[in-house]
Amino acid sequence: MPHAARPTVTLHDVAAAAGVSVATASRVLSGSARKVAPEYEARVLAAAAALRYTVDAAARAMRRASDAIALVADDLTTPSMGMVVSAMEREARTAGAFVTVSATMGAPERQSETVRVLRSLRPRALVVTSNRYLAGEVDVRLVKELRAFEREGGRVVIVGETDMTFDSIGFDNFRVGLTMGTFVAEIGHRRVAIFAGAGNLRNLGDRTAGFTAGLCAGGVDERDIRVVQCEVGRRGGFDSARSLAEAGMDGVEAVLAVNDIVAVGALAGFRAAGVSVPGDVSVTGVDDIPLAYDVTPRLTTVALPLAQAGAEAIRIVLGEAGTGRRMSVDGHLVIRDSTRPRPRPRP
Incomplete structure (x- = not known):
């Protein structure tokens, strides 16, 4: 026809x-x-x-x-x-x-x-x-x-x-993730969930790989890192946080989100489930959008030079x-209120 x-x-x-x-x-x-x-x-x-x-x-x-x-x-x-x-x-x-x-x-x-x-x-x-x-x-x-x-x-x-x-012009997303993973390990977290977004996005995949590398280098056992695929947006972070809370958190002490919007959704999801941030769990993002400073608690993130x-x-x-020039720009860690050190028990 x-x-x-x-x-x-x-x-x-x-x-x-x-x-x-x-x-x-x-x-x-x-x-x-x-x-x-x-x-x-x-x-x-x-x-x-x-x-x-x-x-x-x-x-x-x-x-x-x-x-x-x-x-x-x-x-x-x-x-x-x-x-x-x-x-x-x-x-x-x-x-x-x-x-x-x-x-x-x-x-x-x-x-x-x-x-x-x-x-x-x-x-x-x-x-x-x-x-x-x-x-x-x-x-x-x-x-x-x-x-x-x-x-x-x-x-x-x-x-x-x-x-x-x-x-x-590219962003070194692996290094971005490495920076945050290293920081989260350094402040004492040992059971971590990564809200990784969709698996087909190169930038998010590189950030997830960097998170994992930084955490492991800081003493986190790879078996204690949970990678959660989710919608790349506020809803994805919200639903993932609610699901984690409803499952009893399974000992998770920190959530590393692949961007600030997913992290903002996670903050809301944990709040709705009665889970305190950063009292019960630390939450981090990437990008440093203006909203990262305005939410409560203010979001720890890696600031990227987007502008x-x-x-x-x-x-x-x-x-x-x-003739095919390649420029790569790095981010920098911004520590705010959504993370806190977790003292480790002495041996």
Whole structure:
């Protein structure tokens, strides 16, 4: 049975989605010499990409490269990504550019399709952020689209660990985990649960491996480390904490969460179950989002330079072309109220 044809997207549709006049949308997509305010231009380009405005039509209309820098991200709802995007936009505006944003939820087909559509709109550069670039699992179509974009004169930078040979800014997530695992062992905890999130995310997997290495180096028996897979969000931390509490805690003295949002959920889950933090159990996170300071108790975490990474990504794509330069940034331990030393009994 034949599939119904996809409805044609018109200039009127793009204008309506962007909340601008048809004339404004036309000026943006036609490369008109008449200037359009940057925020309106960004809205038109984003609407055209979201609606899959016909590539051929867009290609005919776009006679010049824009001043847009397009961000292709996994998930725009996380506070950590909000910090990256805000820093990118501030840095871009100082250079007379602006940032458009698309979310793909890490789905390979959506990543490659988004880059394909953005190519037709001719942004100045692409910044791709993702935690799913695992060795041997990079989608070939995405690499081809990014390479084609470079051949057309665009710049590409990846924010996150990647095996692709583009300029990149990564976080040393193993060292991040090692730092926290070592600290938790040093303050006397010997039975530990790791709220590890989903198993398919490279950054979280590296943090979990680092937690384990740091704990073991500090004297924790690997048999006393429980790794709990959970949703990467507040609900995942909440449910995991409640389940642990309902099972009697099984001697667990500390919970290491792979990010602050999971840790915040764990704080709420333990509170709902009547488990005291840090009296009964210490809880830690990673990222140091603003909420980490505002919750009660304030969260011990590893602070990552998220804003620095976002700003540096813009500086890279606006600078001279590189040849697969790789930059790695480290975090630092921030000790607050959600952890406390646990004295060990003397032999």
